[in-house]
Amino acid sequence: MKRTSALQKWSWALPVLFIILCVSLGVLQYRWIDEASRAERDRLRAGLQDSITRLAIAINSDITSAVSAFFPAGRPPEEPLQPEKLSELYLQWRESTHHDDLFASIGLAVLNGRRLELFQIDPASGAARPSVWPPHWRAIRERLEMRAAQLLGLPPDPRTREFRPGPPPPEEAMLFEVARFGRAAVDPRRNAAWLIFELDESYLRSALIPDHLRRYLGESLTDYAIEIAYRADPTLIFYSNEAQSMPGRPDAETALLEIQYDRLFRRMAPPGMREPPRGRNAGADFGRLLLRVRHRAGSLDAVVARTRMRNLAVTFSVLLLMFGALAAIVLSTRRAQRLANLQMEFVTGVSHELRTPLTVIRTAAYNLRGKLASNPAMVEKYGALIQRESERLTEIVEQVLEFARSRSAAARLETEPVHVREAAEQALNACQPLVEASGVKVENSIPQDLPPVSAEPRALAHCLQNLISNAIKYGGDGGWVGLSAAVKGEFVEICVADRGPGIPPDELRHVFDPFFRGRRAIDDQIHGTGLGLSLVKSAIESFGGQVEARSRPGRETEFLLRLRAAPQNAEAIEPASTGGRPA
Structure with missing residues (x-):
């Protein structure tokens, strides 16, 4: 009895221990999945930020490479740039570049007395011809006139707008001016010149930016909404692969579209000269446009959260299966125990059922054999008793055999x-x-x-x-x-x-x-x-x-x-x- 009680206690203790173990594993798994999800989110965000930063640097590098073709390598320019030399450099650049449609216009501003003269490249012939200042170049003209006045020692024109640092307004975002002075002492009448580059917006939208997006984002490009806006006015969209504006906070962003001026300086530095410090705008910290990237699912947080929920669902499904298996084992074990108890009771009951008629039959047979019942009526009585108890025995045996047949698959x-x-x-x-x-x-x-x-x-x-x-x-x-x-x-x-x-x-x-x-x-x-x-x-x-x-x-x-x-x-x-x- 004590052994049976101990077995029953152990039969309950083991499932309880198993349940505690499963619950502990579930809690630990929940924490592990949560930590892994956070790490995965940070990894994805860092990887995305790194990809678009390298993309921005690559676009800036392409623009800087095109501009540097108009500057000498390994030495500062001996003389200021003249229109004829500009035409020669332009034609050489067109023959060597893969981005010959990068510039919508290239201009050269030189001092003629106290007046700035503008020469623009004719894309068809490559010749630099005198030109009037385009209306949208007005801000650049005012800045250059202010610099020329400083070189000439003249007071600034009060009508000139004050220069403000920061990204230029959207109408000037595609314009860059770079000084192209000679090495000799600055003589404003002979030695001052500025190159003006205007990027082709349509080429940026249709070729340069999409090519770099495919290169640096690869197959994951289809997973992200891309939006490029003007930094001076982020509500104005320059480029987007979505029909609607990007809602909410982006997963990663960076500035782009700026000349790497430190690279130009290094290009013109003579051999052996100490390299100037690398400027911040060599990377993607400065730019006229702002590249923003957001996952189409809503955000990287949403993507990681969905993955986390799937992992949790799988984990808890496994735990439920384990609980189900445990419940099935417990039920099967208890059913087997109950069946064993019933079988023991059956053996006891059948033994009792068999012993009772056998005892009656044996007693009646003993009386008949010992001639204790000589009276025919008594013999009749004992015979009927033996017959009745025999039928009872037959019924018990038949039930047992019938049960065995019912359990047989061949029945x-x-x-x-x-x-x-x-x-x-x-x-x-x-x-x-x-x-x-x-x-x-x-x-x-x-x-x-x-x-x-x-x-x-x-x-x-x-x-x-x-x-x-x-x-x-x-x-x-x-x-x-x-x-x-x-x-x-x-x-x-x-x-x-x-x-x-x-x-x-x-x-x-x-x-x-x-x-x-x-x-x-x-x-x-x-x-x-x-x-x-x-x-x-x-x-x-x-x-x-x-x-x-x-x-x-x-x-x-x-x-x-x-x-x-x-x-x-x-x-x-x-x-x-x-x-x-x-x-």
């Missing part, structure tokens, strides 16, 4: 149309001695005109016999047992009822389990093996039917057999699948 009952009334009468005839001995009134109200059912005749009669005998043994206190039947759709429902004490609710769901016997049957020492109802359920389900038990303690108990009505004019049918349900 198969051939069905045929069976009249319910005839099967009920056979069952009543078999139970007649028990009915007479108990004094219970049995009422058979099964109609004669019921349609036949699909069943095996002997097995159906045996099922009804089991139910009737159980009703008499366990419900005979009510003094009445009733049989009835009715058509329910395509099924025929047979009911065996009694008015006995009933079955407790906690036992009702186990009455069809093998070897199960109720507390009252055990306490009152009512003979039985606990196999009868299990055999009834197995047989009826093999016919494609269904068994149900109902009980109202203290009032009545009903056992219902639902069998499918046999097809009309059918001689025999195959057994239906086990566990069939009415439609």
Whole structure:
């Protein structure tokens, strides 16, 4: 007993420990996934920021390479740039560059007396021709006139707008001016000149920017919304791969479109000269445009959050499967324990059931052999006793063999149309001695005109016999047992009822389990093996039917057999699948 109690404690302790372990693993996994998600978010954001920073540097480098073609390498210019030399440099640049459409216009501003003269490159011939100042170059003209006045020692023109640091307005964002003085002492009348470069907006939008986006973002480009706005006015969009403006905060951003002036200075520095410090605008800290990138899913945070939720869902699904497996193991173990207990009770019960008639038979045989019963009436009595107890033994053995056959996969009952009334009468005839001995009134109200059912005749009669005998043994206190039947759709429902004490609710769901016997049957020492109802359920389900038990303690108990009505004019049918349900 103590060992059984210890085993029961361990059978509960192990699942509890397993549950605690699973919960602990779930909590740790949640924390690990959360930390991994944050690290993944930071990694993606850092990688994206690095990609667009290198993209901005590459675009700035392309622009600087194009501008540097108009400056000498390895030495400062000896003389100021003249229009003829500008034409020569332009033609050389066009032959060597892959971005010959990068500039919409190239201009050269030189001092002529106190006046700035403008020469512009003719793209068709490459010649530098005198030109009037374009209206949108007005700001550059004013700045250059102010610088020229400073070189000439003249007071500034009061009409000139004051220069303000920071990104230029959108109308000037494509314009760059670079001083191109000679090496000799500055003589403003002979030595001052400025190059003016105007980038081609359409070429930037259609070629330069898309090429670098594909190069630095690669296959992930389709995952991101790209927007490039003017830094001076971020509401004005220069380039976008989306139909609508970008909502919310971008995942990464950087400035772009600026000449790397420190690179120009290094280009003109003579060999051996100390390299000037690298300027900040060599990278992407300065620029006239602002590149903003945001994931199409909403943001990188949203992408990582979805991945995190998927990982959590997978983790908790695994934990649920583990809990489900544990529950199945526990239920299976408890069921196996319960079945083992029932089997032990069955062995005990069967041993008792076998010992009682054997004892009676042995005693009667001893009396007959010892001629203790010489009176013919006594011999008749002992003979009847031996016959009755032998039949009881036969019934017990038959039930055990029938249970073994029902559990065999090869067991198969051939069905045929069976009249319910005839099967009920056979069952009543078999139970007649028990009915007479108990004094219970049995009422058979099964109609004669019921349609036949699909069943095996002997097995159906045996099922009804089991139910009737159980009703008499366990419900005979009510003094009445009733049989009835009715058509329910395509099924025929047979009911065996009694008015006995009933079955407790906690036992009702186990009455069809093998070897199960109720507390009252055990306490009152009512003979039985606990196999009868299990055999009834197995047989009826093999016919494609269904068994149900109902009980109202203290009032009545009903056992219902639902069998499918046999097809009309059918001689025999195959057994239906086990566990069939009415439609």
